[in-house]
Amino acid sequence: MKIRVLLTSTLIVGGLPAVGTPQTAESQPSFFGVYAAPIFDDGVPPLHEPDVIPFTEEGRRVSEAYNPGRDDPGMIDDCAPDPVPSVVWSGPPIEILEEPGRIVIRYERANVVRSIDLAGTPPPADQPHTYLGYSIGRWEGDVLIIETTHMSGGAISEGSRPLSRDGRITERYWREPGESDLQLEVEIYDPAYYTEAFTMSRSYVWAPDEQLQDWGCVDFGPKDTPPDIDELVRMLEEL
Amino acid sequence: MIVRHHHTNSRARALLGLLLAYIVVGWPQPADSHHSFVTRTTPDGDDAIEVIEGSVRIFKILNPHGALVIDTVDAAGNTEGWLLELSPAAQLAREGWTEDMVGPGDLVTVSIFPSVTANRARLRALLIHGKADSEPGRLFVSYGIRGDTPIMQRLRERLPVCGTIEASYQRTECFLIDDDAAGALAQEFPGPMGYVMP
Numbered sequence: 272m273k274i275r276v277l278l279t280s281t282l283i284v285g286g287l288p289a290v291g292t293p294q295t296a297e298s299q300p301s302f303f304g305v306y307a308a309p310i311f312d313d314g315v316p317p318l319h320e321p322d323v324i325p326f327t328e329e330g331r332r333v334s335e336a337y338n339p340g341r342d343d344p345g346m347i348d349d350c351a352p353d354p355v356p357s358v359v360w361s362g363p364p365i366e367i368l369e370e371p372g373r374i375v376i377r378y379e380r381a382n383v384v385r386s387i388d389l390a391g392t393p394p395p396a397d398q399p400h401t402y403l404g405y406s407i408g409r410w411e412g413d414v415l416i417i418e419t420t421h422m423s424g425g426a427i428s429e430g431s432r433p434l435s436r437d438g439r440i441t442e443r444y445w446r447e448p449g450e451s452d453l454q455l456e457v458e459i460y461d462p463a464y465y466t467e468a469f470t471m472s473r474s475y476v477w478a479p480d481e482q483l484q485d486w487g488c489v490d491f492g493p494k495d496t497p498p499d500i501d502e503l504v505r506m507l508e509e510l
Numbered sequence: 511m512i513v514r515h516h517h518t519n520s521r522a523r524a525l526l527g528l529l530l531a532y533i534v535v536g537w538p539q540p541a542d543s544h545h546s547f548v549t550r551t552t553p554d555g556d557d558a559i560e561v562i563e564g565s566v567r568i569f570k571i572l573n574p575h576g577a578l579v580i581d582t583v584d585a586a587g588n589t590e591g592w593l594l595e596l597s598p599a600a601q602l603a604r605e606g607w608t609e610d611m612v613g614p615g616d617l618v619t620v621s622i623f624p625s626v627t628a629n630r631a632r633l634r635a636l637l638i639h640g641k642a643d644s645e646p647g648r649l650f651v652s653y654g655i656r657g658d659t660p661i662m663q664r665l666r667e668r669l670p671v672c673g674t675i676e677a678s679y680q681r682t683e684c685f686l687i688d689d690d691a692a693g694a695l696a697q698e699f700p701g702p703m704g705y706v707m708p
Contacts, residue, residue: 339548345546345574346546346547346548349546349574349575350574362598362601363598363600363601379600380574380598381574484599484600484603486573486574486598486600487572487573487599488573488574489570489572489573489577491575491577491593491595491630494546494547494548494625494627494630495627496627497627497628497629497630498591498593498629498630500567500579500581500591500592500593500629501591503577503579503593504567504568504579504591507568507570507577507579508568510570510572
């Protein structure tokens, strides 16, 4: 029985705005700080997607063959890294920070940290495919737009919405006038699996009193065999 | 329907005689719920719900899931351990869960979403029985019952809250159940933990 404890440290970013303190920069919205999920129940915040997903034939085949126990890394390993884009649907809080020339998005979930280049630097020719992908951001008015390529594929969200390694996503973050909550719309462009681009969306609640907590991860062992309860208890007692 | 043996003490038997039969049931529930494992489903494709009873071995608030480990005893006297998983640590802490709220030897009855793999499940409701006649049980309802759900509404209408949970998150609530309340609930919502069933 594999039981693993993975302790990771919270990223410390010097010289950044205090947690939960909105920042105002010229021509930019003051939405930097911590956001939490709206009220939700079944493990994920409310997620909106089209009634009909525009699968290609191959996309539908992959979707129907999806077996979470086999294909979802999080179901195989409790401490598997949360990839882009599925991490954007996670429930724990996030923090959006402003750095010179870039935006940093921290997710409490799995201590994921994304660094978004605002200079428009294109990915190098040998850019590898990674679980975070390669992201470039820009402002269009008060909307933060992030385009990401070179992701490792897998699933767009929980369930059977596959993403190929050639997929591209565009995130749009904005606040409605007079409101402090954050809206997110994600456009998925992945011709291998979908006949046309489509969007999924969610919201975040402005949470200036929250602070992100460290995500020390404990893996309870493989999911395809019953847990060794005595060994598990021994491991838990040592934590 | 499978009927199993109670693992309980005399105090708990008196309290729960009308409430619990240690019965495994299937119940409709949205099938697309997030889990860290594949859950067992009913013939209709809904997540199955089981009710089991046992004594606590350890409770830990961890990421990505809190862990409650309990021992149950079947009709033949065999002990069977269960790993019951909860929400992430930081979320549980925000809601007011603490590791000392339940400890080794405490008698509990739980409503769970069982995994397809034996002895592993997601916790949806936890009843911690009082240790003495004068001590009411504490019922924590969470996963699958959160928010302004009919189950949460019925409990709020009938039971006092413990006062230890941060209700603003609308995810977990804790209710107190004394003998009188237990009897009334059993009559109105028959079956094992019928008061938290859909």
